[in-house]
Amino acid sequence: MFGAASLALAGCGFTPSYGTNGTASAFLGQTVVDEPTDNVSYLVVRELEDRLGRTPQGIYGLSVSLQTEQRSIAKSISGITSRYDLLATATYALRDLETKEVLTSGKVENFTGYSTTGTTVDTLAAETDAYERLSVILTDQIMAQLLAYAAANPQ
DSSP states (O other): OOOHHHHHHHTTOOOOOSSTTTTGGGGGEEEEEOOSSSSSHHHHHHHHHHHHOOOOOOSSEEEEEEEEEEEEEEEOSSSSSSEEEEEEEEEEEEEEETTTEEEEEEEEEEEEEOOSSOHHHHHHHHHHHHHHHHHHHHHHHHHHHHHHHHHHHHO
């Protein structure tokens, strides 16, 4: 079954983004992600470097600016918060490091949540996990937009 699907995809001109000569290949090992400024931006930079490769020099530079907000969304009868949502907006810009020209930019938004009903240690672990999940989601969205740009603007 998978063999037939592979042949069908090969016949239609499908090329995986991260495959040989895929759209992501232009950015892999060629994109310097700006250094993080806080813990949340560190998580996003880490995720971006996992996907793009960490390099001290490259053709492209990628800047990411984050804004986060924590909202209480559930309270007990006594007024104690039992659940939070973490909302984030990431604004990014991909630039040519030689010409300093911004090649593409955009904004992505998403959220995650966590519960505070356990112990203090449970709550801290849940909050940390929520920030990590949020960084993965934002990075996925940024990468999707970068890959769409690369597909529309082959090098």
